[in-house]
Amino acid sequence: MKAYIRNSIVIVLLSIGLYSCQKAEYVNSFSEFxxxxxxxxxxxLRDNGTGVFIAARYNGNPIEWDVNLKKIKVVAGEGKFEFYDTRNGKVVAEKVIDVKPGSKETYTLFQPTMDAPVSFIDPSEQGTESPAPAGHIKVKVANYVQDLIPFENLDLKVFISYFDADFNTVVEEVGTIKNVKNSIDQAEYHTLPDGLPTPLPEYAHNYVFEFVNGSTGQPLLNHGGTSYSNTALSPQGINPLPVKNIFTLYMISRKTWGEAPPFIKKGDTFYEIETNVLFAN
Incomplete structure (x- = not known):
């Protein structure tokens, strides 16, 4: 009799355990990541030459974020994403998103300098902009390098550089972007000849900027005492390859490895002006 009671209890406990396991599996089946x-x-905070100083929280808790692959894995549904400066824990951007299964949308953050706020931008922002006319490019440029360019009004002389059939370097001026603005929000599109010969050069071509005081016509000088210039745009290096030839660029300062004539000296440190592509279509 005792054995019968003991066996009955065991059967009941096993049944409860099996039901619990089935119930847990049932609940988990609805948790889609x-x-x-x-x-x-x-x-x-991500691209500064020193380190990665941006991380993420999800609903108030730190969450793994691969900044190279760009992805965060979460449960489907509404949640709050916070992005913070790892040096002080300060939240620099946040966004509430109703995450849908199968969604492939990418959210793009923008912060031109370490002192600037972080904002979300629409990567398709210039998608409705009309294409550049045949034989031309459309360029919008923002200047975030006021610390290196002491001009109240900045003009950019634009040159094209490429190798001809005999492998000689060809550099030709294609136009000027006048009155460059100090933020993306204020910048305007400028249409310039693309400067490309017929037939097209076999090797990659680059667009080069020279920096000019719009009020006096005087150029920005480098440490060597000549006009400072930088490589601003290499269209063939952009993936996917632009077909409408429309570009939004922004300029920032970058510390260099040391002293050299082509660089800009400020105090005891040497810099270069780096031009980055924000949008390309």
Whole structure:
């Protein structure tokens, strides 16, 4: 009799355990994980030459975020994403998103300098802009290098540089971008000849900027005492390859490895002006 009672209890406990396991599996089947993509490549906290100083929280808790693959894995549903400066814990951007299964949307963050706020931008922002006319490019440029360019009004002389059939370097001026603005929000498109010969050069071509005081016509000088210039744009290096030839660019300062005539000296440190592509279509 005792054995019968003991066996009955065991059977009941096993039944309860089996039901619990089935119930847990049933609940978990509704927890679908989704990859959400956040692109921080255009933030100074991510790209500053020193380290990665941006991380993420989800609903108040730290969460793994691969800044190279750009993805965060979360449960489908509404949640709050916070992005913070790892040096002080300060939240620099946040966004509430209703994450849907199968969603492939990428959210893009923008921060041109370490002192600038972090904002979300629409990567398709210039998608409705009309294409550049045949034989031309459309360029919008923002200047975030006021610390290196002491001009109240900045003009950019634009040159094209390429190798001809005999492998000689050809450099030709294609136009001037006048009155360059100090933020993307204020910048305007300028249409310039693309400067490309017929037939097209076999090797990649680059667009080069020279920096001119719009009020006096005087150029920005480098440490060697000549006109400072930088490589601003290499269209063939952009993936996917632009077909409408429309570009939004922004300029920032970058510390260099040391002293050299082509660089700009400020105090005891040497810099170069780096031009980055924000949008390309």
């Amino acid at each position: 989704v990859d959400v993509y956040f692109d921080a490549d255009k933030t100074a």
